[in-house]
Amino acid sequence: MRWSASAVALTALLAAPLVAQECDRNDTLSTCLDKFVPPVAEADADAAAERSEDATASAATGLTNAASPAESSLKDFLSLLAASLETATTSEQGQAFTFDWNPSLAMAESLGLKFQASFAETRLNDQVSKGLAENAEKLKELSDSLELGDDAKLSGFVQQKSFTHGRSVVPHRTWFRPLARAMLAPLEGELDERSAIADDFNLGTLTKLGMDADTNREITDAGLVNQRIERLEALGRRMKASRAEFRPFFQAFAKLLNNQPQYYGAVTYHARRNLIGPNEWSGRFTYELAGNNLNAFRAKNADCKNIQDANAAKCARELVEFANAAHAGIERISVSLEYHKVNRRWINDPDAGLDLGFPRTRSFVGTVAFGTTTAPMLPLRAEKTGVGDARLDFTAKYELPEDDESEEKGFVGTLTYTQKISGTFSLPLSLVYSDHESDLIDVQKRFSARFGLMYKLPDFKGLSR
């Protein structure tokens, strides 16, 4: 008797589904499949907010102020603006306020454009302050007369977007799309099955699996409901498996694309009120290079330079292996050469006893910068998300005036650590060393530390919806 009871129990156990059902009669077609492939936006606002913060963190690019000695080695051309203010980026570094704008030109899609305005804290030029050392009233009057905007840098950048340079996906589409098609091939069968399930069971968007869409009444036939659930769960498992295959490829492609080298030219006009300093012009050419990129992959895998249907799947696998392999060296390095011209300006104010000026000068500045992402060193976000984002940038500049006897000749080194502290704020910390005083690079002959805040504007597009 005991044996037969055990046999019945064992039979019942074996007859039960090997995989527990994840969906039930209150699910819809969508909510059932979402359990296998979660949707992007969930009801949990906190989870969405954390995801948003992480996404913004992944875009951390260090200091963007082109005038700062702590400027990042990575120029962000892709925080693109759909309209002038909708996607503008502002940042505050120390006492400087910087506004970035990346417009898109339909007429010149191969060009990446960036405009930047930086407004520094206004203060009287040292020569003016010394000249008024005996006239405190006049010194205060002139100092109080300074306003935001009296010391402004306006910059324009332009870069070429091509198959070998720049981080835009557009020039890579002909090469990339056969790879994407190969990886997304399972979607066709999955779409057929999703369509068949919807039609076979006459499901609508909000039809619960335990309801009849025509009568809007509960289905009493448990077998029919189970049939719906089992077919959907089988599809859900299939979708989950295919995403485990193709999602790593797209992550790998994005990683290599973001490491593509880029070069750009920049022109800057530094407009200053005469009490602050002379007006200045500068032109700069910069080249940025990263090792682990699409160019390197194609160089190493010559048979993947041209993608056909025949080699697409193989090249996609090789691309994932290449992207995930350890590559020695610095993540990104930039080299730039800058020509700088200071306009002559003279201040003659007999009432204040001022008679001084700034000579016309011309000089070259060479810069080498390299940077890498790193694990966060400050416990600012780790408790909440466990995945803060940070980067380390080192910049070395050498200034060579046209007048070889000038004292403004020499080296400036800057080490900057930038860490995200929220979805919109970053904290850059810089250590600067200079072996000379330079108004051009804005340093004094000593070690100094700088810190500030970078702020990215919130989603104005979302507010307008």
Added chain:
Amino acid sequence: MPNSPTTVIWRNIPAGSTIRLQADGSPDDYELPVLIKLNRRLQAGLEVENLNPGPAEIEITAAGQKWDLAPTIIVVNALETPITLKASVVGSDGEPVSTSDGAGGTVPAEAQWESPMESGSMLDNVAILVRS
């Protein structure tokens, strides 16, 4: 407008209506292949340049047609704001046609989804099933 269900099923759509798809954002930052089937037979797909600025339009030419669409957003550069994909079926007046929600009510045949923002992330679970 919150994200729509990942599978939308629009039934009893009048012949002569038009399926519209549109996406925003910078085309530098993402890909958006759209798999399209008519009565289970593969049709020429759409790409991001068709949808942005778009809209891409597919005409429902006859009663009884079954259109199945699977758009996939592939984010390749970290975004400041999500990509929004909008889908609808409009009548000759350009307004969304009315359809059953499958639970006893009627709704306009329109939907939208927002992409994730991380570089390398995807919106890859959306399907639009249109039945004339």
